Amino acid sequence: MENYDVAVIGGGPGGYVAAIRAAQLNKKVVLIEREHLGGICLNWGCIPTKALLKSAELFQKIKHAEEYGIIVGEPQFDFKKIIQRSREISAQLTAGIKFLLKKNKVTLIDGCAAFETNKILNIDNKGQKFSIQADNIIIATGARARSLEGFITDGKQIITSKEAMILDKLPKSLIIVGSGAIGIEFASFYNALGTKVIILEAKKNILQSEDAEISSIVKKIFTKKGIIFYTNVKLLNHTKQRDHLTIEVEIDGVRQQLSSEILLMAIGIVGNTEHLNLERTKIQVEKGHIVTNQFMETSQPGIYAIGNVTAPPWLAHKASHEGIIAAETIAGLKAHPINKQNIAGCTYSFPQIASVGLTEEKAKNAGYDIKIGKFPASANGKALIDGDSEGLIKTIFDAKTGELLGAHLIGTEVTELIQGYVINKTMEGTEADLINTIFPHPTLSEMMGEAVLQAYGRALHIISE
Incomplete structure (x- = not known):
C-alpha cells in the first residue's frame, strides 16, 4: 500500500491549490479526482459562466456601437459558438492545472475515494480498486446544486x-x-x-x-x-x-x-459527503456540510476539509485560501485563519456587483455608530467614457475608529475594484489610509476614494449631504 504525507480528495480550486502548496512544503502528495481537474469552478461554474457573460456583454456593446461613433450592421450571434468558446477556455485551464501538478510532483489518481479508516482511503477507478494510506487527508469534494421536492431536475426542462x-x-x-x-x-x-x-x-x-x-x-x-x-x-x-x-x-x-x-x-448547494464513508471517522456534518476549526481541521485529527463541502461563503477564492491554510497547518507552519468579513463576493452580471464586509443593516444590528459614503458612477469621467454610467459605490465606516466595516459596489468592472477595499480591510486600514491614497485619473477607482470622502463630508465631485 502506497503511503503519502498528504492525500487530497477532489481537484477543484481548493483541492489542487492545497496539493500544490503541500508539495511546495516538501510533502509527498497525492490528489484523487473522480471527474475533472478544476472542479465545478473551472468546468461548470466560475470560468465558463464568465466566458458566456463576456460574449453577451460584447454583443450588447456592439448593439450600441453608434453611441461611440462606430457604425456597424445589425449584430447577430452564434449561440453554439458562444457555448463552444466557454468550453474551450475551461479545457485550456484544466490542462494547465494538470501541468502544474506534474511540475510540483503531485501524484494524480483518477477515481473516487472513500474512507476505510482515518488514515486509509479506498480508491475506485472505474472498477479498478486499491487502497492508499496518508498521514493527513484533505477533503475537497465540493458541492452540487440543491434540489427542491416536487421540482427534481431532469436536465432538459x-x-x-x-x-x-x-x-x-x-x-x-x-x-x-x-x-x-x-x-x-x-x-x-x-x-x-x-x-x-x-x-x-x-x-x-x-x-x-x-x-x-x-x-x-x-x-x-x-x-x-x-x-x-x-x-x-x-x-x-x-x-x-x-x-x-x-x-x-x-x-x-x-x-x-x-x-x-x-x-x-x-x-443553493449541498456538500458532496455521502460517498466518503465519513461514518468510519469522527468527522461531524451539519446541514450537509463538514464542520471544521479555523485551521480547516475536522473533529477527526489529521483530516481537514475545505471549500464548498464546508461552511459558507461558498466561493472559489475562499476554497483556494482554505487549501493553503490546511497545507501550511499540516506542514507545521503558523497559518493565518480566515476572517470571513474580508472575503469579497462578486456577481458578474451587467452591471457587476461586488461587496466585502458588513451591510448597512448588519453594521447597525451589531451596534456600530456608522458613517456612510456614496458616489454614483454617473459622476465619474471614466464611467462616462466607457458608456457605463449606471452604478454606485457605498462605503460604511465605524464612526468611532474609522475602520472600514463594509463596501458595496454596483457598476462596470466593480469586481476588479473591490480588491482595493479588501486590502484595506485585511491590513486593518482606516478612512485616513483611503483618503490619503492618490487614485489615478481618469479611472473608475476614483469613485472608491470619492465614496470615502463623501462619508466624511469631503466629497469633491458631488455635493455632500
Missing part, C-alpha cells in the same frame, strides 16, 4: 446551472428560481441575448447576501432591461408539456400560473 451552460439552443423563455449570484448571472446572460427571463425569489428582497440598497438598485436596473421579478414566492407544483412548463406559484398569498420553456433551479 428543469435544469441546474450546469445544463444552463450547454443548452443546444437559446430558449425563448426562462424562469429562474433563486436570485443569488448564480440566478442573477444567468438572468443577465440570457436576457442580453433576447430570452424572456422571470426570476422567482422566496424572500422579500433579491440578492439576500448584498446590502439592501444595492439589491434595490439591481432590481431597478434589471427590470428596465426587461427581466421580471417576483418576490415572496412559494413554488407549489408544475406540469410539463412538450415544449414548455406551467408552474403554479403563490405570490404574496395569491395563486397564479407562470409558463416558460425551461425552469432553472438556482437555490
Whole structure:
C-alpha cells in the first residue's frame, strides 16, 4: 500500500491549490479526482459562466456601437459558438492545472475515494480498486446544486446551472428560481441575448447576501432591461408539456400560473459527503456540510476539509485560501485563519456587483455608530467614457475608529475594484489610509476614494449631504 504525507480528495480550486502548496512544503502528495481537474469552478461554474457573460456583454456593446461613433450592421450571434468558446477556455485551464501538478510532483489518481479508516482511503477507478494510506487527508469534494421536492431536475426542462451552460439552443423563455449570484448571472446572460427571463425569489428582497440598497438598485436596473421579478414566492407544483412548463406559484398569498420553456433551479448547494464513508471517522456534518476549526481541521485529527463541502461563503477564492491554510497547518507552519468579513463576493452580471464586509443593516444590528459614503458612477469621467454610467459605490465606516466595516459596489468592472477595499480591510486600514491614497485619473477607482470622502463630508465631485 502506497503511503503519502498528504492525500487530497477532489481537484477543484481548493483541492489542487492545497496539493500544490503541500508539495511546495516538501510533502509527498497525492490528489484523487473522480471527474475533472478544476472542479465545478473551472468546468461548470466560475470560468465558463464568465466566458458566456463576456460574449453577451460584447454583443450588447456592439448593439450600441453608434453611441461611440462606430457604425456597424445589425449584430447577430452564434449561440453554439458562444457555448463552444466557454468550453474551450475551461479545457485550456484544466490542462494547465494538470501541468502544474506534474511540475510540483503531485501524484494524480483518477477515481473516487472513500474512507476505510482515518488514515486509509479506498480508491475506485472505474472498477479498478486499491487502497492508499496518508498521514493527513484533505477533503475537497465540493458541492452540487440543491434540489427542491416536487421540482427534481431532469436536465432538459428543469435544469441546474450546469445544463444552463450547454443548452443546444437559446430558449425563448426562462424562469429562474433563486436570485443569488448564480440566478442573477444567468438572468443577465440570457436576457442580453433576447430570452424572456422571470426570476422567482422566496424572500422579500433579491440578492439576500448584498446590502439592501444595492439589491434595490439591481432590481431597478434589471427590470428596465426587461427581466421580471417576483418576490415572496412559494413554488407549489408544475406540469410539463412538450415544449414548455406551467408552474403554479403563490405570490404574496395569491395563486397564479407562470409558463416558460425551461425552469432553472438556482437555490443553493449541498456538500458532496455521502460517498466518503465519513461514518468510519469522527468527522461531524451539519446541514450537509463538514464542520471544521479555523485551521480547516475536522473533529477527526489529521483530516481537514475545505471549500464548498464546508461552511459558507461558498466561493472559489475562499476554497483556494482554505487549501493553503490546511497545507501550511499540516506542514507545521503558523497559518493565518480566515476572517470571513474580508472575503469579497462578486456577481458578474451587467452591471457587476461586488461587496466585502458588513451591510448597512448588519453594521447597525451589531451596534456600530456608522458613517456612510456614496458616489454614483454617473459622476465619474471614466464611467462616462466607457458608456457605463449606471452604478454606485457605498462605503460604511465605524464612526468611532474609522475602520472600514463594509463596501458595496454596483457598476462596470466593480469586481476588479473591490480588491482595493479588501486590502484595506485585511491590513486593518482606516478612512485616513483611503483618503490619503492618490487614485489615478481618469479611472473608475476614483469613485472608491470619492465614496470615502463623501462619508466624511469631503466629497469633491458631488455635493455632500
